[in-house]
Structures are given as structure tokens and as C-alpha cells.
Amino acid sequence: MGYGGFPRMDFGGYRVGYSGYRPMSRMIEVTSFNLSASTVAFQGSRVPGFTTIQLQTNVPTRGYLLIVGSGVQTKINLSTIAYKTVHKVDWVPWDDTKKAPLPVGIYQIKGYLTDQEYNQMQGYPLGQLTVVSESSPKPMIDGVSPNPAVFSPKYGQTQTNSIQIPFNLNRPAEVQLAIRNINGDEIYTGSKETLSPGSHTVSWNGTDKTGRIVMDGSYEIVFKTIETAYNYPSTTPLTWRSGTITIKDADYYIPVSRLREIVTDASFQSPSFTPDGDGINDRVTGQFTLAVPAKLSIFIANAAGAHAALVVSEQTFEAGTHTFEWDGSDIMGGKVPNGSYYIKLNVIEGPNSGYITFPSAVKVQNMYEVKPMQPEKRVRVISDTAKMSVDPAGQGYTAVKGDTFPLMSEAIENGKYTVLVKEGVTGTISVSDVELVTEPSSTKPTADYIVVSGDTLWKIASKFNTTSSEIVTLNNLDPNKYLYVGQKLKVPASASQPEQQPATTYSVVSG
Template identity: 70%
Template sequence: MTTKFIRIFMLSFIAIVIAYPQFASAMAEVTSFSQSTGTVAYQGNSVPGYVTFELKTSEPTRGYILAVGNGVQTQINLSTTDFKTVHKVDWVPWDDTKKTPLPAGEYQLKAYLSDQGYNQMQGYPLGKLTVVSEANPKPLFDQVSINPDVFSPKYGGASTVQIPFNLNRPAEVQLSIWQNGAEVFAGNKMKLLPGSHSVSWNGTDKAGRVVADGAYDVNFNYIETAYNYPATRQSAQKAGTITIKDGEYNIPLWRLKEVVTDAVFTSDVISPDGDGVNDTVTGQFTLAETAKVSIYIANAAGAHMKNVVTEQSFQAGTHTFVWDGTDFMGGKAVNGNYYIKVMVIEGANAGYISFMDSVSFEGGYEVKALQPEKRVRIITETAKLSVYPMGQGYTAVKGDTFPLISETIENGQYQVLVKEGVSGTINASDVELVVETVPPAVPNTAEYTVVSGDTLWKIAAKFNTSISEIVTLNNLDPNKYLYIGQKLKVPATVSPEPVPQPVIHTVQSGDTLWKIAQRYGTTIDAIVKANNLDPAKYLYIGQKITIPSTTSTPEPPAVQPVIHTVVSGDTLWKISVKYGTTIDAIVKANNLDPAKYLYIGQKITIPR
């Protein structure tokens, strides 16, 4: 019976081993163990601030290393879930139980492992580790620099600021830019080993738009990964400060010109009086590529009067819009010139481009300056004005002057004429009253009475003087029409004067070649030649124009004139180019007013 029982037991055991071979396997062995340092300190300085352990086993295992010494024992996790044959971990000497740095002293290292057959290795000796204290532990980041520390980010992220740094312990690192207590940019999270690294920033915010000028804090968000149980919440270290200056916060003008090539009104006047004539005005804009745009009607100060097209995508080509002469609130606009202002939207970025073509609003309220005129001058470096309509912003600079609409100071502000047809208010503390000086007496003047058909150009030619001289003598606005019976002072005699040197004119809103020529008493052709301009193209605000001497060579007498019939698209410039003559010669030959438009079918005598 005993022998038979033993045989049955042995056969059963063999069957179990065959069915469950893991019961028969031996415990995995430690094949190698290494550590990057034998001495470590919390955060380190003269000795490393962390240690790297590498343990290899003959079979896949999981478990931990136990550091025992100085009345303390703490686990160093190798793998808590996955079975591996190679375990490699970075470890900071930290007591996870007490949440404090591990006390200085010597620690024995023992392995506690389990294989896939659930065989256990308990307290396998690996060696020892010495922990010391450092008087001046290292921060996680050092040797940080910001290059450049004054940065001008460009549209499209073409330029970047570089931020090199040294990392003293393994960590997950993220660049973070802050201003006024708010995070404006966060970079990618990167798991980095100790050593030299660098991150960059192109000056954009979280939405990809270039940030506004100002000072920004450069921070590193981080999680140190060499702790036994890495944190899940980031800490932060300030790396320095960067100043953003002259950044392309808005889409730059060069890009706007690439997208929007032209915008014009199809008529010159809008007078919404319900008579069916010029009650609305049609405009058109031309895109060189598909774009999302908004179209605004703007006054002479650049303030938005009405949004006539709201954020729509258009294909390349010419598109139209209509303005009914009202403002944002549906009220009637005031008299003055109005312009087309296009906003281009590209992703999170936007920018405005204005065009010089204008439409004259007539039949509404007229904003007038005091008569006789009184002005105020800006005495601060910059001053903010609140302008029509809806109190929009307008910035003036030191030295700018504005005519008063009222001498009364209300709520600490003057009411001024900002631009033609645009009223505004400005703080009285930002201005001073302009003291008028008595102009010197002008000898040898005569009085002239305006008759039908007169223009400043004709009167100046008649008395052999310049438009600017007549404007100065009579304190005129050259943009306003004369009226029959108006009394003007004109020079009685004009003595020859030396040829004046050219002056530089900066183009302002509303300027045209004709207006500039009128203002300086010269001709369109002279300005075109002096600046090598294409008169068919629009001027842009801020453009520098050289004004040549008003002395010019008289045109040769017309010989064998021909007759030109005006067709659609004709201008005085196009006609003069076609026939090889000048605008002034055509004006003189036909007694024209260059400020008025030609009409289809009009007969023009061409001097040759």
C-alpha cells in the first residue's frame, strides 16, 4: 500500500508540473547591477544630486530596491506593473514617507523582486550608497540667458528669441511666458536629462498672435522626474525678463498690400436725402488671393463710421459693397470725406489697410471750427483724443495743433476739429492755447472779386502768382470752393524771386497729387517727375514727397491741336501720356478745372 501510494503521488506531481511549468522554474537571477555614483546629496553641488541605478535579471521581473540605514528605510521603485529584464531609474535621495530629504549617512541597497512565476527574491544585496548634505544645493536650472532680451517679433514667426539653460537633474520642462499675472504662452513639455539645452519663443501668444509691446516674465514650468513618485503638478522657476518692442502685433502693411490691391468708390458724392440721386454709394475692393476681410467706411481721422462687410471669405477678384450714409447706430453721417478701410484676417492675426479714394458726404450736419480760428497745441509726448463717431481713439503727438470748436472747457476737455468733418475731445491738461502772432503787413495787394468759373488756379495764373500765395493772403482752405462775389486779396505786383529749394511733404489722409500741387503752388507733372511717380497709383499715408520749385519752363505754343473724345476710364494723366503732352498743357488749352472729373463724350483739345 505504501509503495502504491508513493507512485500515485509522484505521478500526480509530474502531471501538475507538466500542466503548470512555472512551478518548476527557478527564481530569476540578478545578472548585473550598477549605479552612477556612490555618493549623492539632495539637489547636489560638489557631489551629484541624483543617482542612476541599472539592474539586469535573467528573467523578466518587477519590484524595488530598498535603501536601509540611519534608522530609515525607503523604497526605490524599479517597476510596479511591467516585468522587465533591464531596470534603469534615476533617484533623488528623498524619504517618500516623511516627505523630506534622506538623512546623511550610509545606506545598504537590497533588491526585492518577483518574476512572472510569482517567485520572490527577498533582500538580495546590491551594495551601498552614501548620502551627504550640501551647504549650497544647486537649483534645477542655472546658466540661463535670454538672447536677445529686447525682441521685435515678426509676423509669421520668422524670428525667435533663444533661451539656453543648464539642467542639473532629470525633469519634464516647459517654457512659460507671463505678463501681469497671466500666462500668455506655454511651450511643449519635454522630458530632459541633465545637461545643456535651449528653448525658443517667436513672440506669439497661445492663439498664435504676436504679443503687444511690453515686459514679459520668462518662466520654466517643471516636474523633477528622479523622485521615487514624480509630482503630477508643475512647479515654476523664473528665468528672466524679456522686453517686446516694435513687434508686428498686426499684419504688416507689406502683407496687406499683397492681399488687397485696390479699393475705390464708383462715384464721388453721397447725399442720402431720399430724392433717388446719390442716396447710396457703391464701392469695390480687389483681392489678389482668397482672403477673409471686413470692410469699413472710415472718416478723415481713420475712425470707423460703418461696417459694410463683416468678416467674410472672398475669392481673388473684384467685389462690391454699398454704403447708405449711416453710422453704426443708423444715424446720418456728418458732412466730410469718407474712405475705404479693409481689415484682413489671417488666423488669429488681423490688420487694417486704408485707401486714398474718397466719397464726399453732402446734405448732412457740418462740423465747423470757431471763427476767427483759435487753436490748441499738444504739450505732452502723446495725447489720446476721443473722436466721432462713438468716441473712438485717436493719438496725437507733441506739437500737433487742432482748431477749437468751442472755447468752453467741459469736464476738463476741449472740443476740437480733429480732421475735416471729424470732431473730438481732448484733455485740457494735454494742450495749451496757441498764441496768435500778428502777420506782417503785405504791401502791394489788390482786391479781386470772384466771378463764375474762377478757381484758385485760374486766379493765380491771371495775376502771375501762386495758389499758396493767394491762400496765405486770404487764410483760405484750398479744398473748399470759391463763391461768386467773394473778395480776395491778390499781389498787385510780383517781383522775380530766387528759385526755392525743394521741400518734403509727408502724405496725410485725404491727400492727392492735385491737392498737394495746389497746396504748394506747383503742378502734378512737376511732382510726378521730381519723385518718379506713377500717377495711376495711390499715395499712401506717411509717404515722403519732394516738392520741386514752382518755377517751371513755359509750355511751347500749341501747334496743330487735335481733338480727343473722352471714353470710359480716361483721366487727364492717361490722355497726356497718350498724346505725349502734359496735364497742365491740356488744362490750359481747354480752360479745365483739374479738380473736376471728365465725362464720357467730352471733347478735349490736345496741344501738340
């Protein structure tokens, strides 16, 4: 029986109900039905991999389509909640029941619709489509071509400077860009976008998830996709590895030019101290000047640039001059050896940070000496670069081809020599990265020279009738770093010196 005791009648595949208290309901009619492709294949290459279905009715409806053929049938939901007059869905030939692509064959499309007055259309024939197979399925994403392929992200320019990554999308999908490092770790993920098939472009500014510029190296482009063609079962993203980007000359650390705008000066207030615990001159005071408020940490660096001590952990300071103290302790809780030590600040701006070291040094005295073996033997770096571990705590240091280091011992442990890297700093280097020096530089007669204010390598070389490079070699110096007052250097013994004084200590005085 129908509503209000009236009979319910069926008319040619759809049913119309009516009531004695209102006019007869309007019949559901399909006013148009279209397929963007009548022949499809799962992940199609020669033919489309999906079809867009558009169905229009005379009254708002909701419901589904049934795809029937080749001994199977599967549903395509049009709208399960909202009533619409126009239904539009993308669909791939997928059997949602068996979780597999539809077999090759011809399929009938039937409509099952309900309107707001509960009138129904059951099994209404709408047309047919053909499913074929593909011998070489097309990937979801192809045509990826980053521009430029080598990218140099710069500090302060990440909002305006980025690498463009064009790609072609072959089926409707939700797409998300990801960037992975050489270890496969995901360091960046872009926003998710629901896209139609065709050409698209995403961008990356060279920063990681925190917003910091990444280090130089090779990075993998990965696209995560979830197909949005209706009834496709994927809910976990598929990943498409789509090439690489090379990052070169990136500002991983805040550039020194910016750091000098923040920290204008740093120095020790004494040239030396003796942290031997006798209560006299056991501590040294340092100071630094900020042009603007800044968050920073303060380290004490040894002659190799390694962190010998942390004296101020991450803290925010106002603009102006500030002081700190150091008692000669190292990061391991012991006391540092004799040598020269520098103020090294780690400045933090947002997710970025950078180190700046100032040339003013303090001399640690009356502690223990770090001396190479005698007679001295040296090794020379033969690799283009050699990664070293230096004291304290095995920190990183890079040596370059041609660098020479005095041996602390001829013993080889775990395939490495222990060498004197810089004044008061030992480290280890792989035997395969070096060769023994057969004629060490110490075979030439030398004199000791103490650096005074105003000295440069060129001036010292002129005084002793030699070259700057000879002094660099004799002392294993980094020519790009400052000399400091009180630094002891070996210089070639001058031919004009008296024979009875082939090797003396000479200190330059006023005048």
C-alpha cells in the same frame, strides 16, 4: 508548503519555490548595481540633486528598492508591471510618505524583487548612499540666455526665423516653454519634452497660440517643469520665471506690401452723397478689386482713421471686382457728420490680418457740422506720444509731440479736453499731455482752397508762396496721408491778393 505538496525553502534572504512536475526554478541574482552619485542633496548645488540607480539581474524581475536610515524608510519603484533584467531610474532624496526631503544621514539600499515564476528576493542588501543638506539649493533651470534678446518676427518668415532660448537643466524633468505678456497672460506654450540634466535649447518664432505674430513689447520667458526623478511627488508643474524677450518692429498686422498684392484698388463711385433721408442721393456705392480670393471685412473710416461704419462683415470673395453700398450710418446706428470718409479693408490670412485704407474719399454733405469753439483756441501735444479716444465709440488714436488741435470747449471733464482731431472727428486728450497754444495759427490771415485732381502739398504751397509745413500746421494734417479731391484747406492769404479780398474761397479749374 510549496507547490505540489513539496516544502518551500528560504535561502539567505531570497526564496526559491519548485514543483515536482518541473525542474527547480533558477535563483534571482543581482549581476550589477550602480549609483551615479553616492552622496546627494535635495535640490543639490555642491553635490548632485539626484542619483541614477541602475540594477541588473540574471532573470527578468520586477519590484522595488527600500531606502532605510535616519529613522525613516521610503520606496523606489523599479517596475510594477513589466519584468526586466535591467532597471534604471532617477531618484531624488525624498520621503514619499511624509512628503518631505529625506533627513541628512546614511541610508541602506535593499532590493525586493520577483521573477516571472514568482521566486522572490526579500531585503537583499545592495549598498548605501549619503544624504546631505544644501544651504543654497540649485533651481531646476538656470543659464537662460535668449538669442537675440530683441527679436523682430516678420510675416511669412515664422517657419524659418525664430529666437533661440538656451538653458541649463539641473535635474531630470518634463519641460515646457511658455511665453507671457505684460499682464501675465500665457500667450504661447511649447511642446512638453522629457529631458535629462544638461544644456538644452528651445525656440519661439514670435507667434501666439493661434499662430499670429505678437505685438511689439516685452514678454516673459517661463519654464514649466515636473521632476521625473522617481518618487518625486510633483504632479502640478512648477514655474520658473527666466528672463524676458523684447519684440520690436514685428509684423503684428499683415504688411501693406502683401495687402496691396491681394487688394489692388478700392474707390467710391460718387464724390459725395447726402444721407439725409429725402430719398435723393441717400446712399453711395463703393467697389474693390481682388487679385486673388480673400477673406475680408469692409469698414468706412473717418478722417482720423477710426471705424465710422462696418458695411461688410467677415466674408470670402473671389478674385475680381466687387461692390457694396453705404447709407451713411455709423457703428452706433446714427448718421455720421459731414466730412470725408474712406474705404478701409481688414484682410484675413489664416490667423493673421491687416488693414489697408485707400485714398479715394466720399464727402458726406447736408448732415451736421462738427465745429470747434469760436474764437478758436488750440492745444499742443507736449508728450512724446499721447493716447486719445476719438469718435465714434471712443476708438484709439495716437498723437505725437507738436500736434495741435482746436478745442471744442475750454471745459475739462475727467482731466481731459475735447478737441477737433480731424475734419468731422472729435476726441478727448489728457490735460497733462498738452499745453494751451498762446498764439493760435488762425491769427494769420488765411484763404480757403479746394483740392483738385493732381494737387500735392508742394504744388499748393508753391501756388501761395508758402511751405508745405505751414499748410500742414494750418490744417492739422498728417503729411503721410493723401489729399483728396474736394478737400477744403486753409492757406496763407497771398500778399498779391487785392486788399478788399483778404480771405476768399478759390477753386482751381481746368487750365
